[in-house]
Amino acid sequence: MSQTNLVVGPFNRVEGDLEVTLDISDGAVAAARVNSPLFRGFEMMLLGKDPRDALTITPRICGICSISQSMAAALALGDAAGIDMPPQGRLIAALLHAVENLADHVTHFNLFFMPDFARPVYSGQGWHDQAINRFTAMEGSAARAAVTARADLLHIVGLLAGKWPHTLAVQPGGVTKAPSVADKVRIQTTLRSFRKYLETTLFGRPLEEFAALTTHDQLQTWTTGDVGLFLRISSDIGLETLGQGAGRYVSYGAYPLPGRRAWAAGVWENGSLHPLETEAIREDLSHAWMLGPDAHPKDGKTEPDEAMRESAYSWCKAPRLAGKPMETGALARQIIDGHPLARTIGTGVEARIVGRLLEIARTQMLLEDLAAQIDPKERFMTTAPLPKSGSGVGLVEAARGALGHWTRFEQGKTTQYQIIAPTTWNFSPRDSAGTPGPLEAALVGAEVRAGEDTPIAVQHIVRSFDPCMVCTVH
Amino acid sequence: MSQIETFYEVMRKQGITRRSFMKYCSLTASALGLGPAFVPQIAHAMETKPRTPVIWVNGLECTCCSESFIRGAHPLAKDVVLSMISLDYSETLMAAAGHHAEAALEETIEKYKGNYILAVEGNPPLNEDGMFCIVGGKPFVEQLKHAAQHAKAVISWGACASYGCVQAAKPNPTQATPVHKVITDKPIIKVPGCPPIAEVMTGVITYMLTFDRLPELDRQGRPAMFYGQRIHDKCYRRPHFDAGQFVEHWDDENARKGFCLYKMGCKGPTTYNACSTVRWNEGTSFPIQSGHGCIGCSEDGFWDQGSFYNRVTDLTQFGIEANADKVGMTAAGVVGAGVAAHAAVSALRAAQRKTQDKKEEA
Numbered sequence: 001m002s003q004t005n006l007v008v009g010p011f012n013r014v015e016g017d018l019e020v021t022l023d024i025s026d027g028a029v030a031a032a033r034v035n036s037p038l039f040r041g042f043e044m045m046l047l048g049k050d051p052r053d054a055l056t057i058t059p060r061i062c063g064i065c066s067i068s069q070s071m072a073a074a075l076a077l078g079d080a081a082g083i084d085m086p087p088q089g090r091l092i093a094a095l096l097h098a099v100e101n102l103a104d105h106v107t108h109f110n111l112f113f114m115p116d117f118a119r120p121v122y123s124g125q126g127w128h129d130q131a132i133n134r135f136t137a138m139e140g141s142a143a144r145a146a147v148t149a150r151a152d153l154l155h156i157v158g159l160l161a162g163k164w165p166h167t168l169a170v171q172p173g174g175v176t177k178a179p180s181v182a183d184k185v186r187i188q189t190t191l192r193s194f195r196k197y198l199e200t201t202l203f204g205r206p207l208e209e210f211a212a213l214t215t216h217d218q219l220q221t222w223t224t225g226d227v228g229l230f231l232r233i234s235s236d237i238g239l240e241t242l243g244q245g246a247g248r249y250v251s252y253g254a255y256p257l258p259g260r261r262a263w264a265a266g267v268w269e270n271g272s273l274h275p276l277e278t279e280a281i282r283e284d285l286s287h288a289w290m291l292g293p294d295a296h297p298k299d300g301k302t303e304p305d306e307a308m309r310e311s312a313y314s315w316c317k318a319p320r321l322a323g324k325p326m327e328t329g330a331l332a333r334q335i336i337d338g339h340p341l342a343r344t345i346g347t348g349v350e351a352r353i354v355g356r357l358l359e360i361a362r363t364q365m366l367l368e369d370l371a372a373q374i375d376p377k378e379r380f381m382t383t384a385p386l387p388k389s390g391s392g393v394g395l396v397e398a399a400r401g402a403l404g405h406w407t408r409f410e411q412g413k414t415t416q417y418q419i420i421a422p423t424t425w426n427f428s429p430r431d432s433a434g435t436p437g438p439l440e441a442a443l444v445g446a447e448v449r450a451g452e453d454t455p456i457a458v459q460h461i462v463r464s465f466d467p468c469m470v471c472t473v474h
Numbered sequence: 475m476s477q478i479e480t481f482y483e484v485m486r487k488q489g490i491t492r493r494s495f496m497k498y499c500s501l502t503a504s505a506l507g508l509g510p511a512f513v514p515q516i517a518h519a520m521e522t523k524p525r526t527p528v529i530w531v532n533g534l535e536c537t538c539c540s541e542s543f544i545r546g547a548h549p550l551a552k553d554v555v556l557s558m559i560s561l562d563y564s565e566t567l568m569a570a571a572g573h574h575a576e577a578a579l580e581e582t583i584e585k586y587k588g589n590y591i592l593a594v595e596g597n598p599p600l601n602e603d604g605m606f607c608i609v610g611g612k613p614f615v616e617q618l619k620h621a622a623q624h625a626k627a628v629i630s631w632g633a634c635a636s637y638g639c640v641q642a643a644k645p646n647p648t649q650a651t652p653v654h655k656v657i658t659d660k661p662i663i664k665v666p667g668c669p670p671i672a673e674v675m676t677g678v679i680t681y682m683l684t685f686d687r688l689p690e691l692d693r694q695g696r697p698a699m700f701y702g703q704r705i706h707d708k709c710y711r712r713p714h715f716d717a718g719q720f721v722e723h724w725d726d727e728n729a730r731k732g733f734c735l736y737k738m739g740c741k742g743p744t745t746y747n748a749c750s751t752v753r754w755n756e757g758t759s760f761p762i763q764s765g766h767g768c769i770g771c772s773e774d775g776f777w778d779q780g781s782f783y784n785r786v787t788d789l790t791q792f793g794i795e796a797n798a799d800k801v802g803m804t805a806a807g808v809v810g811a812g813v814a815a816h817a818a819v820s821a822l823r824a825a826q827r828k829t830q831d832k833k834e835e836a
Contacts, residue, residue: 007611009610009611017532017607017608017609019608019611037607037608037609038534038606038607038608039599039606039607039647039648040534040599040606040641040647040648040650041641041647041648042640042641044645044647045640045641045643045644045645045646045647048644049781050780050781050782050783050784052781052782052783053781053782053783055782056769056782057640057643057777060536060538060639060640060641060668061536062536062537062538063535063536063537063538063539063540063541063542063669064536064537064538064541066536066538151755151756154755155755155756155758157755158753158754158755158756158758158759159758159759159764160764161759161761161764161766162754162759162760162761162762162763162764162765162766163749163754163755163759163760163761163764164754164755165538165541165542165669166538166668166669166771168761168764168766168767168769169761169764169765169766171724173724173725174724174725175765176724176729176764176765176766177764177765177766178729178730178765304606304647306601306602308602308605315606379725380725381724381725381729382725383723383724383725383726470535470536470537
């Protein structure tokens with residue numbers, strides 16, 4: 001029996017910095033500790049500022065999911081002020097947000113996840129040449145196609161919000177740009193060409209067919225496009241059983257539309273759906289270099305432990321829902337929204353990727369639907385000044401999962417601001433009960449081959465979560 | 475040097491056609507404001523010069539600069555520049571991980587010693603010995619200093635590297651520090667903006683690669699060709715400013731009509747950047763065009779100047795409530811004086827702050 005310790009990091013092709021410490025026993029991971037080595041202190045900076053400044057500052061937590069941060073900040077302020085966006089404002093905000101999420105998923109698949117299969121470690125596999133050709137980092141033909149298609153898709157954000165990344169157009173009362181009829185046509189044209197990219201390159205068949213899959217057996221018959229290549233690789237090397245999660249998922253519900261969220265909010269545990277009760281959230285600081293008591297984010301503080309005490313190992317707090325770690329992301333959303341395939345494909349690396357692919361297909365369809373509903377004659381913004389004092393919460397679904405902002409302000413100055421990002425959930429450290437976070441748990445059992453200093457199985461598992469480390473600690 | 479291939483060879487390898495290459499050269503010439511006569515010069519440089527290696531490192535940041543760069547630029551420009559600079563070490567995009575990544579960095583530094591451009595995204599936090607940003611077990615500031623030591627020049631991408639950006643906002647918990655405060659012995663080109671416009675990023679790099687020298691910099695170290703004018707100077711809503719027509723509330727009729735956003739806190743009048751000319755997402759639009767004011771993200775300290783929605787208060791002398799004729803004349807006079815003052819300051823290389831500059835203009 002051999003026991004060793006391995007520190008893996010930095011990881012490339014993830015957003016931000018990440019380090020994972022592995023205890024290895026008999027060629028497999030026995031325990032993992034995830035460290036988020038980057039801390040900036042956004043929650044501290046917001047204190048004392050105009051509450052509206054959160055609209056500009058929080059998106060800068062992350063250049064990848066900046067609209068998600070923007071949306072959460074706008075909803076939190078809107079909640080505090082009792083403002084609701086007019087229906088068309090909600091529609092445009094949802095459209096902007098869904099474009100960003102869609103772009104993120106496509107990036108993840110092509111630039112962050114698939115390039116691992118082009119590595120020399122897989123030479124000799126029947127699909128290796130194809131993987132090299134399609135996905136070699138920064139050179140593969142799929143990567144090029146994806147980057148171009150995404151730049152085109154983001155024209156929609158340019159058009160409706162002036163610029164991407166770090167868009168400013170989403171406000172508590174709606175969006176600053178009232179689209180014209182010409183804008184609507186241009187958006188629909190852009191979406192048509194993105195659909196063409198998805199159907200010829202990524203899926204190789206109509207999106208509706210992929211979204212209509214209901215079982216793992218049906219999924220196995222999908223052979224076209226890069227999705228077909230992924231599924232072939234996946235069944236070949238067993239990604240279905242690699243990096244399995246606990247099967248506990250949370251979603252705040254994606255895209256607030258008039259009267260509903262496009263995809264449902266909820267909690268999935270023990271194979272059944274439960275209502276979401278955010279009051280039961282606590283951030284546990286036992287293994288984070290943070291000071292203060294465990295707290296609900298409406299009361300929590302961000303006070304870094306500059307001594308970096310020995311008993312902690314990450315800047316990341318450990319959020320828990322009713323005391324339990326939760327996994328969040330595309331798979332969680334699709335399970336909670338009731339997609340039959342998502343509910344039957346397991347909890348491993350393959351399931352996370354398929355969850356994201358399902359969401360790519362469904363998001364494109366949703367976007368087309370939203371774009372068709374744009375009515376340039378309507379109002380896109382209501383004015384309602386912020387009160388001097390108030391508190392509010394903004395819950396959204398970023399590409400990587402549940403994102404929440406909790407704000408409180410008094411006499412026109414922010415006095416409290418807490419953010420829990422998706423990767424804060426997924427990559428959280430242990431809590432005071434010693435329960436590991438979702439990634440830490442998923443890594444246990446991963447194979448470590450002889451001589452591997454950055455085990456390939458570990459990389460697949462880490463990237464299957466699509467981590468966004470800059471958001472994690474913020 | 476001889477073993478390094480030329481830009482053109484790299485591009486050909488990447489499958490970029492001669493036709494696309496020539497188109498790229500003319501796009502670049504116009505982006506740099508050089509005119510068609512320079513197209514052959516750019517093409518010749520690319521065909522004959524060995525490509526310049528670029529090492530791209532990330533500190534405390536949000537990756538928006540990389541994102542702007544790879545997502546936003548004209549597909550051709552992005553394709554060409556990506557293959558051209560062939561980011562020898564880029565943390566977000568490269569294939570290797572862990573120790574291999576560290577080794578790749580070391581190897582690249584060794585191989586191109588004294589010859590490469592170091593592109594820095596983000597900045598080092600100096601508090602607690604740099605412990606708030608750790609790369610490969612060491613504070614980022616050490617990686618930065620190490621990589622800068624043998625660099626030919628340093629590019630500070632974005633507001634983070636140039637000035638600190640929002641993470642340096644009070645109380646600046648991590649003591650996030652701009653690159654030029656840490657690296658003091660290398661030429662540094664600041665390309666501020668949060669993020670910078672993709673075309674500006676590719677333009678700066680192309681200029682350096684083509685002419686083998688730094689572009690002309692203003693007194694803050696920004697390339698003058700992109701940061702020489704205020705957004706206000708070329709804003710398509712400028713006539714409304716001059717006519718005293720303003721948006722008063724987000725949803726009012728004036729907002730629909732596209733009136734000036736000055737009263738909504740637009741910082742266009744004090745912000746030097748190319749947004750109103752080059753625009754964003756392949757020339758699609760820019761914040762003011764989407765109905766939101768400029769927040770001045772390419773200016774030093776933009777994150778700590780009071781609320782982003784406060785009016786720029788030191789410009790009231792423009793005569794907000796005055797009639798169109800009077801304002802028009804005043805504004806024209808001010809622009810003239812502004813250009814003259816700007817030129818004079820550049821020539822003197824005086825270390826004057828922009829606030830003083832504004833007083834001169836007034």
